[in-house]
Amino acid sequence: MTTAAPMPVPFPFAAIAGQPHLRQALLLAAVDPGLGGVLIEGPRGTAKTTAARALAELLPGAPFVTLPLGASLESLVGTLDLAKALAGHELAFAPGLLARAHGGVLYVDEINLLPDALIDSLLDAAASGVNVVERDGISHRHAARFVLVGTMNPEEGTLRPQLLDRFGLCVQLRNIDDPAGRQAIVRARLAFDADPQGFRAKHAQEEAALAASLARARALVADTSALPYGDAVHEAVGALCIAAGVDGLRADLVMLRSARALAAWEGADEITADHVRRVAEAVLLHRRKPEAEAAAPSPAPLATRPDATANGQRGTNGTGDEDWGAMPPEPVGIERVKPLRPLIAPAQAVAPKKA
Structure with missing residues (x-):
């Protein structure tokens, strides 16, 4: 028999450094979940998961739900409760992950690798706050107001423009190339791993202030006047x-x-x-x-750039488009060769013999 392991305590949101645009986007989505969620693009190890989990802790009693990469549509939106249907011949609804995420944060890692049907359902619920299920003889709707946080690495593919447009906000993260900033982040993470509760206690006052500001802002947004x-x-x-x-x-x-x-x-x-x-x-x-x-400053004409040839057509197919695979001409060394001596000597003038 196995015992359930306790969930690790989250890193405090107030201690996340080096990603100001990520912090602002997540806070705005938490103030107004109807924005449609946040799409985070960036390489591995840039605090995407850490920030999303920390955000849920700022919302009172908010669940943090993760959508597995191999999840089915039924596990996401809900489906027919087969146990009740078989036991009592009763049609009942079995809630999915959207119902569990209500009031909290729904985190989807590598969202660009999900089937389009799942992404459609996610974005519909994130924007409307309601999950509607019409399948398997079930007609059901329930509240599903959550903060959607999706992440993706552009190197592994992107989303179709129709799906991208339905995300409210988007943030592009980059690796931190400031030595002092990197050292500060590493020191904070090591301090948290060594003593999670002590580290959280140092930031408890800031966390409480963020939570109070978030609650006040949410109430202000709810007031339409x-x-x-x-x-x-x-x-x-x-x-x-x-x-x-x-x-x-x-x-x-x-x-x-x-x-x-x-x-x-x-x-x-x-x-x-x-x-x-x-x-x-x-x-x-x-x-x-x-x-x-590309409408901002246009690049210099090809003929004036240092890598252009005299006729301005290097690397093109004559139409101005790049000719992929074409190689620029390279100078070939030429060795001067001495002329060969003729195999047959030229005819020489011979004096006629005297009779």
């Missing part, structure tokens, strides 16, 4: 979304809600254009069109 805004905010949102070349109006709506969540977190009296600008990158990062990214 709070945090007014004017035409300047609408103009800022529209200008940023048009410049990014986004499709549809989801980006505009998410940007407004994100700015409202940021204003609530900071205890502001109203939403300003500055709030909009500060949340814009997380809203537009995964929605911006490639041509909008």
Whole structure:
């Protein structure tokens, strides 16, 4: 008989350093779970799982639910309770992971490797706060308001644009190349591993302050009459979304809600254009069109770049497009060769014999 091992205590959110954009995006999604969740892109070992687990601890009584990579659609949304159906000929609903995650954080690692059907159900519930199941003779709906946190490593593939657009916010993490910052993070982690409870006690006051601020901000967002805004905010949102070349109006709506969540977190009296600008990158990062990214400063003409040849056509197929696999011409050494001596000597003039 095996005994259940206790769950490890989470690393405190207040002690997470070196990832300010990740912290802000997670806090905004916790203030307003209706944003549609946070997609975190980045390499391994950049505190993605640690931050998501720590966020759940800031919400009172919030569960932290992890979706396994091989999970089925039934285990996610719920299905028919076969035990009750076989025992009493009764149709009953067996809740899935979406029901368990209500009021907390649903964490999905490597979300880009999940089937599209699971991602659709996840994003539907994250945006609406309701899980609707119509299958196996069951018609059921239940509340499913949670903070969706999905992670992915772009080197292993990405999501289709239609799915990317349905995530509220996106953060790109990079490896920390500041020596002092890396050392501080490593020291904090080693101190936590050596004495988890003592480390948490040092940050208990900051954690309590974050939890109180989060509860206050959530209550402020729930008050529809709070945090007014004017035409300047609408103009800022529209200008940023048009410049990014986004499709549809989801980006505009998410940007407004994100700015409202940021204003609530900071205890502001109203939403300003500055709030909009500060949340814009997380809203537009995964929605911006490639041509909008390239619209900034155009590169120098090919003929003036140091790697260009005189005719400006190196590495192209004559149409201006890159000819993949083409190799640039390389100089070949030529050794000067001495002329060979003729095998037959040229005819010489011979004096005629005298008679």
